Amino acid sequence: MSKSLRLIVVLTFTALFSGAVLSVLNIYTAPRIELNQNQTLSDAIGQVLPGEKACDVKVIDGVTFYIGRDEKNQPIGVAFLAEGDGFQSRLKILVGMDMALTRILKIKILQQAETPGLGTKIENDPTNKTDAAWFTNQFNDLPVAKAISYVKNQKPVAAESQIQAITGATISSKSVVEIINAAIAKNRELFLKKVK
Template sequence: MSVVEEQMQQPAAPAGPMIRTLVSVAMLSGLLVVLTFHFTKPYIDENQRRAIEAALFQVVPGAVTRRDFLVTEKGVVPATEKKQPGDTLFYAGYDEKGKLLGIAANARAQGYANLIHLLYGYDPVCQCIRGIKVLKLAETPGLGDKIITDPAFVANFEALDVTLAEDGKTLANEIVTVKHGSKQNPWEIDAISGATISSKAVGKALNASAKALLPKLVPNIEAIETRSEEQVTGDR
């Protein structure tokens, strides 16, 4: 018998052990991923909570405590209830006496490189946005990131008008980003020259969030205007 014939007649290695090994490795890898997720999730959640709280105190000046709420089909309820699809989370900021100073809410829109995530502060007295804080950004260094560093752009949000229309169902004037140097109205955002896409993304994010949140929030603002001493000390 030739060498070639002997090689052809040799039985193939059984596939069973190899398949079992591959399955075991895959199961072990999956288990490690799940365990890692469950182990790190509390730390990730805590870091996110701290980041949100720090940002809230920036966009709601004077706030020293916060309380989380949901806008639901039933109205405004404490965020102790489980969030359902369609519910909107927002944060109320209070002074040391428990007086409501403002609301903080999330907003996001597509920028040049990726989604831009923001937290903005709403002042119910002036019905305006008092400040924004960029939570996540992947824009071009030196251009898109000017939405954080450019003083003139940041000044757009000292009192950006988000007054509701007479019917209370939408904004009286939509937030729009205009060409640099052409701002004439309090609901307009003066874009950054050379970073128009990022500037417009901020305007789109704020407009979409305010249009969705404020018509539901404003009619219920009295429900969150004051807090008891227990809430002030217990929710920090």
């Protein structure tokens, strides 16, 4: 066998071996990975739209809306993804709202890699023993007829769309507020015009 032929044969066999292993692997793992991802998303939708039993997916101008329905098949709310930059990472937030998009039902942080122990409190604050998710819970049933704002060192007024910023993580708190505000402003028009 000539030298160059041998190189080709060896590399081809290595690649074939690799391809075979990976195809077998894919048969077993791909469905599970997809299931995991769908599970995460549908769990999250269920959380931000309390009482959701079924979910329609509607894509309007490239924005995906998840319309949740209760057991009587009545629409109870709509969820969408809000995305933007936090203090040091990309934030992905799932926002659940009523059908008129005037009130937030619940939000959930899907992805963040903020400063451990500070910015991560937007998702989970272990120093708050009674409610580790106090930051996101502030958004529960928050009226958003006007844009959400944050306050520091004073009590927020929910009726005024105010939330309390995290001490030491003002930028992360501010980012969450701004990302949600921007997404609501953009999606409200889009959704109300196309759906109704």
